[in-house]
Amino acid sequence: MPRSIKHAVRLFLATALVVSAASAIAADTIKIGWLSSLTGALSSAAIAENQGVQLAVDEINKSGGILGRQIELLTRDTAGDPTKAVNFAQQLAFSDKVHFVIGPVNSGEGLAAVPILARAGVPNLVIGAIDELIDPEKYPRAFRVINTNRQWISTANDYAIKVLKKSKVAVIADTSGYGTASAKTAIELLEKAGIKPVYTVLVDNNKTDLTDEMNKARAAGADVVMPWTAATGMLGRLLNARGEIGWNVPVVGHPAIMAAQIRQLLNKPEYWQNAYAAGYVSTTFGSNGKLPERTQQLVDKIRPKLGGGEIDILFWWVAMGYDTVKIIEHAIKTAGSTDAAALQKVLENTRDYKGVYATYTWTATERNGFPDSNMAVNPANTFKDGSFKLAPR
């Protein structure tokens, strides 16, 4: 064998050794893929969730990892684009061979990426709210952490009907897939409660003025307006139209009604009064003015990382991000390994796991872990330090 070839063989063997040693080290870590839309539309939720995810990973790693193994977080920015979500999901599942995937954040991305992760058999914590993301048969390893869209809607409906004692409902939704589907669910749930909406309309979420729709709702005799859209621009215009026509009808609906961006879009701050949205017990101040204990602990821990002052992001996203990593820790610790089938079994048998955002229960047939009892209704204009007041009951 000529010298140069010998040299090449040696070099190859040496490289192979180094590579295999490196992968042996890598195999020692627990790999978590995090499909996060840190830029692009709806990035605000993902950025807040990322704070929680990072904090939990740092905490666990500092205290020695899970089963003595460090967590390696593989964050992939999907920019809210389903195509990118698919590519990254494939990369995480097949090239990086991660043990768990958190996300994607948006429902549209989820519809594209969840089936791929299911095919790869990777356990997946779902944080999108639409119903189709969950199916114990098609996606046996997909477990939902966030509430369902149905829970938002039924919480808002209950509040309008049972607490505010309203029965003449106007449903206003946007023309997106989310808006159309939500309007359908809202009407279905209202009809189950024996209420037929007096006015229903779908509106393009860039429509520049909603005065006509509000006037029509008023003419139809509505005593509560229920908007189903995540578009803050449309909600701002709806509240402005209500204010301008001087109609003090309660508005109850999607959590985006409480978003901080709405405040800037309102012609007058008082237009935000008498507006309520579905929220969470975990981020609602009790009658004593205090947050639930677990939430307060997390607030105290993360505040320095968020600049030390008042928290100006919706804290429930942070809490949910934090919980996803803690749930993974719980699953791996209980299973004693990172075997996907074993992790599925553990999650299927998880009852009342106490997180910050919620107390989760999954079973062999129910993959929606968020309980109805953890939902709450908040007045829209009561945001303070990341959380809200409880709506009058």
Added chain:
Amino acid sequence: MLTVIVTGLAIGMLYASIALVYNVMFSTSKVLSVTTGHLSMVGGVFGAYIISVLHMNWLLGLLGAVLAGATFGWLTDVLAIRRVLARSDEHLWLLSTLALATMVQQGVGLWWGTEPKPFPRLITQEFGAGLMDQKFWLPIGMAIVIAIGLEFFYRKTMYGKVFIAMSEDAFAARARGVSTDKIRLLSYVLSGALGGLAGFAAGQLTFAFFALGHTLTLLGFIALAVGGLGSNIGALIGGAALGLLNSFASYYFGGEYQQTIAVGLLMVVLLIKPEGLLGAKNVRPV
């Protein structure tokens, strides 16, 4: 009913302004740039930034919006038009301007944020003025001002006449010593400034929102096609018709049919009167 008319007319006149901007660029380059709607988006966002964030007065905001639009217009010519036109007769500008428009939209999204933000009041006026609110009348007034201004420019100024000469026959204009490259660049800068102006005037109506560009590009184009390519009066009529039709469609049938009806209008015009209401018929002598 009056609300339907005024809101429809207000947004329709923004489409008309976009159609006018298309005309300016088209006259010198025969290009329908995808960046046209984005010029207005940039005008709205920069106006809001200068007035609300930098706390300057609205005149400086207006100036900033016009400058931002003009710069974007200049960039469009330099990056997406000049080389493409020099090297190919194919309609590759469609792709190059689409690419630039998308890049600018993404850039604005990253810098300004992806949520709509408010556009400040320009004239002191209480909210609750209903149909007399400035948010409806500023875009309507601006479209008319731009149309009159352009007519004056084309008829009374030397550069305006050169624009017309180029739109009639660019080769002949070149043969007569017109620097067609410079004139085209000038037309892109002018159209950028006008787009920025239109976006600024309509800011209170649309909010300062990064994702407006593509919608405005499409609806401005429909207004242009309905009114007739090259005709400024046609652009005003086309814009107003489209805005009113959208508004009535939304009022009577609901928002889910609004887009279909807008695009349907385009189809109908293209089938019945392809040159638009007031467009010139291109008859090629054989």
